[in-house]
Amino acid sequence: MITIAKTKQLTLIQAITDGMRTMLNEKEEVVVLGEDVGKNGGVFRATDGLQEEFGEKRVFDTPLSEAGIIGSSIGMAINGLFPVAEIQFLGFIYPAYEQIMTHATRMRYRTKGAFTVPLVIRAPYGAGVRAPEIHSDSMEALFTHMPGIKVVCPSNPHDAKGLLISAIEDPDPVLFLEPLRLYRAVRGDVPEEKYEIEIGKGKYLREGDDATVIAWGAMVPVAMKAAEQAADKGISCDVIDLRTLYPIDKAIIAESVQKTGRCVVVHEAPATGGLGNDIISIINDTSFLYMKSPIERVTGADVHVPFWALEEHNIPTPARVTDAIYKVIHF
Amino acid sequence: MKRDIQEEFPMVQIMDQNGELIDKSYLNQIDHALAQQFYRQLICMRAFDQKAINLQRQGRLGTYPGFEGQEAAQVGSALALDEDDWMLPTYRDHAASISFGKSYTILSSWNGRVEGNLPPKGKNILPPSVPIATQLPLAAGIAMANKYKNSSQAVIAYFGDGATSEGDFHEGLNFASVFQAPVVFFNQNNQYAISTPIWRQMNSKTIAQKSIAYEIPGIRIDGNDIFAAYFETKKALERARNGEGPSLIEAVTWRYGAHTTADDPTKYRNQKKENEKHRQNDPVTRLELFMKAYGFWDETVVEQLKEEVKEEIDRAVKDMETMPPADVNDIYDYMFEKPTWTIEQQKEEYMNHLRGVR
Numbered sequence: 022m023i024t025i026a027k028t029k030q031l032t033l034i035q036a037i038t039d040g041m042r043t044m045l046n047e048k049e050e051v052v053v054l055g056e057d058v059g060k061n062g063g064v065f066r067a068t069d070g071l072q073e074e075f076g077e078k079r080v081f082d083t084p085l086s087e088a089g090i091i092g093s094s095i096g097m098a099i100n101g102l103f104p105v106a107e108i109q110f111l112g113f114i115y116p117a118y119e120q121i122m123t124h125a126t127r128m129r130y131r132t133k134g135a136f137t138v139p140l141v142i143r144a145p146y147g148a149g150v151r152a153p154e155i156h157s158d159s160m161e162a163l164f165t166h167m168p169g170i171k172v173v174c175p176s177n178p179h180d181a182k183g184l185l186i187s188a189i190e191d192p193d194p195v196l197f198l199e200p201l202r203l204y205r206a207v208r209g210d211v212p213e214e215k216y217e218i219e220i221g222k223g224k225y226l227r228e229g230d231d232a233t234v235i236a237w238g239a240m241v242p243v244a245m246k247a248a249e250q251a252a253d254k255g256i257s258c259d260v261i262d263l264r265t266l267y268p269i270d271k272a273i274i275a276e277s278v279q280k281t282g283r284c285v286v287v288h289e290a291p292a293t294g295g296l297g298n299d300i301i302s303i304i305n306d307t308s309f310l311y312m313k314s315p316i317e318r319v320t321g322a323d324v325h326v327p328f329w330a331l332e333e334h335n336i337p338t339p340a341r342v343t344d345a346i347y348k349v350i351h352f
Numbered sequence: 353m354k355r356d357i358q359e360e361f362p363m364v365q366i367m368d369q370n371g372e373l374i375d376k377s378y379l380n381q382i383d384h385a386l387a388q389q390f391y392r393q394l395i396c397m398r399a400f401d402q403k404a405i406n407l408q409r410q411g412r413l414g415t416y417p418g419f420e421g422q423e424a425a426q427v428g429s430a431l432a433l434d435e436d437d438w439m440l441p442t443y444r445d446h447a448a449s450i451s452f453g454k455s456y457t458i459l460s461s462w463n464g465r466v467e468g469n470l471p472p473k474g475k476n477i478l479p480p481s482v483p484i485a486t487q488l489p490l491a492a493g494i495a496m497a498n499k500y501k502n503s504s505q506a507v508i509a510y511f512g513d514g515a516t517s518e519g520d521f522h523e524g525l526n527f528a529s530v531f532q533a534p535v536v537f538f539n540q541n542n543q544y545a546i547s548t549p550i551w552r553q554m555n556s557k558t559i560a561q562k563s564i565a566y567e568i569p570g571i572r573i574d575g576n577d578i579f580a581a582y583f584e585t586k587k588a589l590e591r592a593r594n595g596e597g598p599s600l601i602e603a604v605t606w607r608y609g610a611h612t613t614a615d616d617p618t619k620y621r622n623q624k625k626e627n628e629k630h631r632q633n634d635p636v637t638r639l640e641l642f643m644k645a646y647g648f649w650d651e652t653v654v655e656q657l658k659e660e661v662k663e664e665i666d667r668a669v670k671d672m673e674t675m676p677p678a679d680v681n682d683i684y685d686y687m688f689e690k691p692t693w694t695i696e697q698q699k700e701e702y703m704n705h706l707r708g709v710r
Contacts, residue, residue, distance in 0.1 A: 052500070078500065084530055089489050089523035096493020099478070100438070102500060104493075116519070123483045124490060130686045131469050131479050137689070169687050192689040221692070268692035 031211040034204040036178035037067050037143070040185035041105060043215050045075050048103060051189060053080045055090060055107030055143075064109055065145060065204055091117035091142065095124050098140040103189055111146035111198065112158035125194045126169025141188045145201035146174075147239045147289055148326045148336050152201075157326040159289040162296050164196050165267040171220055172266040174198040176241035178209035180264055183218030191220060198266075200239035223270035225277070229257025232283040232346050235274065235300055237263040240287045240337060247342030256350055266296055274300060275307035282313035283349040287337050292320040314352030317345040361560040361572045363604060366579035369633050371641025378579060379646075387639070387648045388657075390578050393427045394636045396661040397447035403665050404459065408613045412673070416462045417444045418609040421576075424635030425540050425603035426510075427451045428581025432589060433508060438476040438494050440487045440509040444540075444607075445480065448510060453477050456668030463672060466682055476505070485515035488524025488537065495533035495598070506592040507535040508585070514545025516559050525600065529566035534592035536585060537600045540575060542607040547620035559602040568598050575603030576635040606630040680706070 031039060044051045053068055053075075059082040062069035072080040083090050087108060094104035108114045114121075121142070129137045148157035164172050173188060173195060175181040181199070188195035226241065227248050236244035241262050248258040259277045263269065278284050284304060286297040297318040304316060319337040327335050367373050373382075401420050407413035419426065426447035433439065433452055441449045446458050453472035458480070461468025469479035481487035491509035498505045515521050516539065528535050539559050543550045556562065563570025569591065573580040581603055588599035608627050610617045617623050631637075643649040684691060684699040691699070704710075 084523075084526055086523045086526065088486075088520050089492070089527045092486065092489020092520060092523065093493030093496060093527045096490035096495070097497040097500075098493075099490070100494045100497035100501075102497045119483060119486060119520075120489065123486055129688070131466060133466060133470060133682065133686050134689075135470050136478065171688075171692075268694055271693060 027213045028210040029213055030208045031178045032205045032208050033175070033178045033181050033200070034065060034067055036182040036209075036211045037185055037199060038069055038071065039211060040182040041068065041071060042074070043182070044103075044105070044186060044189045045071065045079060047215060050101060051079070051103045051105065052097065053105045053107070054083050054094065056083060056085055056109050058082060058107050063107060065201065067107065067143070067199070087113055087117040088120050091120040091125065094140050095120060095128070095138050098138045099128065099136050103139050105141045105143060105189060108142060108144040110156045110158070111144040111160065112155040114142075114144055118163070121164070121170065121194070122167055126167055129193065130169060137192060138194050139192050140194045141185070141197055142194070143197045143199060145199045145204070147200050147202055148332045149202040149239065151329040151332070154328065157329075157332065159321070159326070161198060161266050162290055162294055165296055165299070166294075170194045170196055171268070172196045172198065173220055173264060174200065174238040174266055175264060176200060176203060176238055176262050177207070178211050180218050180224075180262075182211050183216050184220070184264065186215060187217040187220050190217065195220070198238060202239040203242070206242070218264065221265045221268045221270055223261050223263045223265070223273040225259060225273070226262050227258060227260040229259050229281070231256045231258060231281055232285060232349050233259045233261060233274075233277040233281045234285045234287065234342065234346065235261045235263060236287040237266060240289060243337055243339055244287050244342060246339035247346060250339060250343045251346045256346060258346065269299060269303060271303050271307065274303050278304050278308045279311045282311050284312075284316045285319060285342060285345040285349060286316065287319045287342055289321050289336055291323045292318055293323050295320055314349045317349050319345045357557045357561050361558045361570060364571060364573040364580050364584060365577050366583060367577055367638060367642050369638060371638050371643075371645050373642070373646075378583065381583070382579065384648045387643050387646075388653070390427065390431070390582070391639050391643060391654075392657045392661065393431065393451050394423045394578065394639060395658060396664065397423045397427060397450065398636060399661050400446070400450065400456070400665050400668070403669065404462065405609070405613060407669065413462050414464055415612050415614050417612040419444050419447055419607065421606045421608040421630065421635070422540055422542060423447050424578035424639070425575035425581050425605050428578040429508065429538050429585040429601075429603070432582050432585035434506070434589070436476065437505050437589070438478075438491075438507040440478045440491045440494075440507070441480050442487070442510050442512065443480040443482055444512065445510045449477050449480070456665075456671065459668055460672045460675060465675065465678060467675065485511055485518035485520040485524070487511070488515070488520055489527060491535050491537070492524050492527040492531070492533050492598075495528060495535035495592070496531050498534055499531070504593055505534075506589045508538055508589070509535060510538050510540065512545060513539065513541040513543060513550050513553055513559060514548065515539075516562060517553050525562070525566045525568070525598065528598035529568050532595065532597035534595075535598045536588040536592060537598060538585065539600065539602045541602050541604050544607065544611075544621070546611040546615060560600060563600040566598075566600075568600060570600045570602070572602045572604065575605030576633050576638060578635060578639055606633075
């Protein structure tokens with residue numbers, strides 16, 4: 022008899038809830054905490070129903086206190102729990118930056134592993150939903166630059182659940198970035214069982230020979246759309262969903278650009294100091310002589326996310342990405 | 353109606369400056385052995401501190417933050433802990449962590465060695481917190497986990513007067529209060545944050561009164577009275593273990609020396625005048641006077657203790673100075689359980705460089 026893994030059609034945010042539910046069932050020491058995650062189920066409903074299902078001891082509201090949430094989660098993680106802490110928006114994480122930089126990412130290092138911090142920080146990020154100020158930040162590079170924390174960012178329901186489970190299973194701190202713009206954009210097949218997506222591995226979403234387009238999170242559908250439009254003009258692209266922002270999957274990037282010789286990197290975050298530069302570095306280190314044209318970046322400008330009346334002007338669009346694809350092709 | 357903070361938060365003293373017991377009922381709990389244990393640890397920690405400063409002056413130790421004057425607050429509170437309790441010290445709390453951990457490995461951290469941060473075997477002592485007040489939310493979290501696990505372990509977190517101006521002080525105490533976590537926040541108010549005096553740090557009369565905001569017990573003690581430090585910490589730990597939540601203790605004390613060996617306190621205060629005044633209230637002398645007054649003093653035993661302590665510290669210094677050289681692998685091997693490819697590659701490149709491989 023063949024058993025087929027049961028799947029459900031879930032949105033990205035439902036897959037995240039399902040990932041937390043899976044791990045709450047799996048391990049008694051997993052706790053979910055944050056602002057409004059209890060009865061309210063989170064402002065986006067990511068923790069919907071979890072408190073009802075697992076009780077107030079395991080899924081609980083905290084004071085409105087980001088440094089307190091992360092600081093106390095670090096303490097809990099040091100002392101045997103596996104906290105999954107929600108920061109309501111990535112743009113609200115800055116008060117906790119010190120806790121992450123000085124304790125979460127350093128505890129293993131400064132005690133040679135005597136104390137460790139198996140902590141997951143979940144944070145919705147990114148623009149494009151007409152949110153008020155500060156709610157749309159995409160500052161992943163602040164954390165990829167920070168030694169001692171892994172950063173992951175799924176773009177679809179299946180990866181969201183698998184990556185979240187991997188993050189909770191990881192013995193070190195992981196920042197789990199949730200593209201809030203995609204929370205309910207599409208549904209996808211998500212296995213009901215527990216499964217992991219390996220941290221540090223990207224994925225081809227489309228294969229082609231002429232150029233490589235690299236994106237993650239909310240920029241993945243933008244990159245895909247651009248690749249489709251380029252295909253209409255006879256240009257075939259690899260599209261890579263990076264999925265993990267630290268450590269970056271060097272192998273998939275090298276493999277792809279050594280085939281195509283051309284590359285476009287897409288991210289919402291400001292260009293300067295952005296992750297696109299690290300990707301260019303990887304290409305430089307691994308594939309310099311394979312390249313047929315300079316690498317293009319399509320990114321936010323070195324500005325804050327504009328007030329939403331203008332936000333679309335700063336978020337990479339398929340049109341800007343196709344322009345960049347043509348540029349690397351016609352160099 | 354104006355409230356009288358000094359009346360609400362009186363300075364708790366068990367013995368006065370002359371070593372006289374103010375509350376004689378404590379004589380039931382203070383015997384010869386306890387007094388002698390305290391005395392030994394006080395002179396031991398003072399000798400350790402002086403040794404560390406001397407080593408720094410001789411170039412045998414890096415920058416070091418002395419704690420002379422604060423021994424009673426630290427030793428008294430540390431000896432109040434149960435063996436498996438948790439401690440979160442700062443960089444100035446070695447008298448607490450050594451007394452609790454019965455180990456001097458911390459000394460090597462001032463010699464640039466990560467090994468100094470490792471907890472003594474079987475001890476839940478976190479490495480000294482260097483950023484100010486950030487350990488307080490951690491302490492709340494560790495205590496929340498104890499509560500989650502129905503463990504009887506309590507937590508003590510140390511911090512100075514300057515730390516009370518940080519947001520993390522508020523966030524840590526608030527979390528502990530909201531979740532009724534078993535933790536004792538032990539403040540040493542030595543009245544100076546580097547050069548900044550307490551009156552510039554806050555407009556409140558006491559640190560203890562900040563407990564009102566969190567609806568937790570706040571106790572102001574004479575930090576140079578080792579009995580006050582010991583018994584008030586014991587009571588706070590007992591409350592924590594009984595499910596009565598956190599406490600804030602303010603131990604009023606004085607650091608005789610500089611903020612660190614890199615600091616010059618004469619720039620910001622009259623050291624001679626201030627220290628002359630504070631020497632009248634020295635924590636070690638006070639216990640000595642107490643022991644003499646209550647018949648616990650034995651000159652021969654004290655001489656023996658001094659000898660014993662000297663040997664113990666000499667051994668600690670020798671242990672530090674005979675450590676095997678620092679291991680370059682340690683730079684790379686403890687960022688993650690398994691190093692990422694970037695770290696592996698960076699390590700390999702540097703190791704090759706060291707070996708002269710090009």
